[in-house]
Amino acid sequence: MHVSYQNANPRRGNESTILRFTDGDAKAVLLVDSGDGVDLDSLLAADEYLNGVLLTHAHIDHYRTLGKNVRHNAPVYVSPATGTILEHSLSEARKDNDLGDVDAVLDSIEPIGEWTPVLEGLEIRPVPAGHTPGAAGFLVRFRETFGPKGDDVASIISDERYILVTGDFTTRPCAGFPPLPTSFPVDVDAVFLNASTNETTIEQRNEALQTILERAYGGSRVVVAASALTGVQYALLLAAIAAELDRSLSITVVGQTARVLDALDIERPEIESCAVFDRPSDVLEAETVTIAGPDSPTTGSAKRLLLAIHDRPADAFVQLATDDSEPISNANCSTYAFRSDNHPSRDELDEVVRAIAPKHLVVKHASGYRLDTFQRRYDRCFTWAPDDGVSRVLYEDGEWSKPGWISESAARRIRHRQWKTNGDRPLATDDDSMSLLRQPVDPDAEGVDVDAFRSQFSGSVADPYDDQVALTDRDDAPPASETATVPETDRFEARVFGDGDGKTLLEVLESTDFSPGEIVEVSLSRPAEDGDSSENRDGLEQSE
Known part of the structure; x- marks a missing residue:
């Protein structure tokens, strides 16, 4: 098996990727997301056909060009929740955006929840990703065979390799949808890591x-x-x-x-x-x-x-x-x-890389200086972080390829660190970690x-219109004898509001000549009881 990847829009978001798999005469091309600037007309060779799109979630920056790139009857693979969301949101989104052939996209959507074959020996499966309702990464599994050619089937050995595409992710659930797992029931060999972060x-x-x-x-x-x-x-x-x-x-x-x-x-x-x-x-x-x-x-x-x-x-x-x-x-x-925007922090990103411990890490959804920092950040895997659209070989002849810019001596040190790291790393015992099922929201x-x-x-709900929240009832209100006398001027009815943290707001219920931002002095009193003089009613007064 020969596996290569190519950044599909390195200057316009860099979240989209082409994955190519070649096994003898069999070829498969997968597009991961279809963001700004992705143009398959220029990216696919004349003899290449699109076999599928892995759409990670329903944010427009990840599907903006999808309607221009669907072709060859290729399915658009999504999680079931994202499929449902797109059915109701794509038609709305195209009102204000040029999304190409939205009807073709809707016809191509194929929700999946389990391992799904793309070609013989090549399968995909969605995994939860947090980030937004319905978001999913994808595991890609390909089989490598070793042994003699011909009829001696008994001596052929088959082995599986795994690539994880994270898409945008979080390590916390989102609206009850599970987060990206950091432990899988299989060894993940390579991770395409979306490196968008937010420390706040x-x-x-x-x-x-x-x-x-x-x-x-x-x-x-x-x-x-x-x-x-x-x-x-x-x-x-x-x-x-x-x-x-x-x-x-x-x-x-x-x-x-x-x-x-x-x-x-x-x-x-x-x-x-x-x-x-x-x-x-x-x-x-x-x-x-x-x-x-x-x-x-x-x-x-x-x-x-x-x-x-x-x-x-x-x-x-x-x-x-x-x-x-x-x-x-x-x-x-x-x-x-x-x-x-709901992205992980740098520390959370580091924890994902440490826990999964891939042999290869391809940094996505970053550019320029940020790509350079990730290039130097991890020393226990081969880190790929180019900012161009060159096709690069990840795997061939039964081995994962090192980046061309890493020397053989550096490669030996990285492989030794990988061996020490993976020796003690536990695997998940079942597939529960990859479940897409939404759970009750846990704040x-x-x-x-x-x-x-x-x-x-905590406590009972306060009535914002209750006169007990009037300013004159506050503990820090001065005694009446110390309160300055307000000149007799205009009087207005007002409604009292509170913000739940000690601040009181007044809404004047009548038309006034006040200007926004103007500072006025006020005197407050409760509404008059029946039979009291109207001159003593609740009011807000402007002091001149």
Whole structure:
């Protein structure tokens, strides 16, 4: 068997790869993901045919050119969950993106969950990858035969080799979908490792969830803008956290997030799904979290809902973006932005490499300086990290090939370290580690600091409209005798909100001439009892 690989888009993401397998006259070509800039017209030779696409997950940067590259009746292999997601999301995605022949992609999708033959002696199997609902890596198994040619079948020895393609992954579950395993029931010889990392994934997740809960439990209408898959993850995390806290929380998912949640057949009593709504008021309520897409509120449900709360200071807009976006700055509602791309840290990446201990490591989804750092990072395997589109041989004549730039003496040292490492490495005892089945959401397992949330939010639900949260009832309020007299001026009714962390917000219920950002002095009193003078009613006063 002869095995080679080629970066399919080294300058445009470098997440896509061509794998070629040749055994005598039999040839197979597999494409791993089809991101920006992948062009099979220029990558395949005249005598080559595409035998299959391994699509790791339903993020558009991994399938943007798929509609232009499906051909030769090649299946697009996906996990069952990703197949379901694509059936409901591809048609939506092509409204704003040039995705080529989407119908051809939908016709080619082949969900698989077990070992699936591509050609005789070449099989693939999906493995869980965390990262996003339905994400999967792929194990590729090929058989090498040794022995005499001809009819002497009894003396032929067959041996199996394994390549792991991780795709984007995490070592934690995502929305209950299992993480990438670090122990397999087989020896993995080579790993194609997507090296996208984020050192603040867990920190940002906890801060975003804390902000959402503070505002919702404080009585605000909270709009969360996120991609559909991120929206599903956060809806399930919020529901699971509320259950841990033994507090009620109303969550509404709308638009594409609702369609994906429904398609995956996921139900939680805290979550209401509403794919289509006539008026924003239909899905916006105080003390409710409404999750909409896309993550940038320039279109779709997120834009409609932002416009609905734009001028309401007591409401909150939370943006879960895949980059370091700044919060929306031209809105009068409270705005927040958190990064939510869900990639592992460098330490987690190192742990995956250490635990699997492959002979060869091919670094993907990185470029330039980051590729160079990974080239020098691991000394117990042969690390391939070129940033070009040259085809390179990984395996031939029954042996794994060393990179051409590594000397024979260095290669001997690496092989000796591999021998010492693999001697004590345990293997998984069964295939359970490769199960794709979704489990109940465990916030702790997904990186949520449940103890901190329990400390902050446990207890009965506070009514944000209760007059007991008025400023005059605060423990640090000065005695009445020390309070300055406010001149008799304009009086306005106001509604009191809290953010769950000691901050009190007021929403004026009448039209005023206040300017956004203006600082005013206020005096607060409770509503008058029946029969009291109207001059003593609850009000907010502007001091001139």
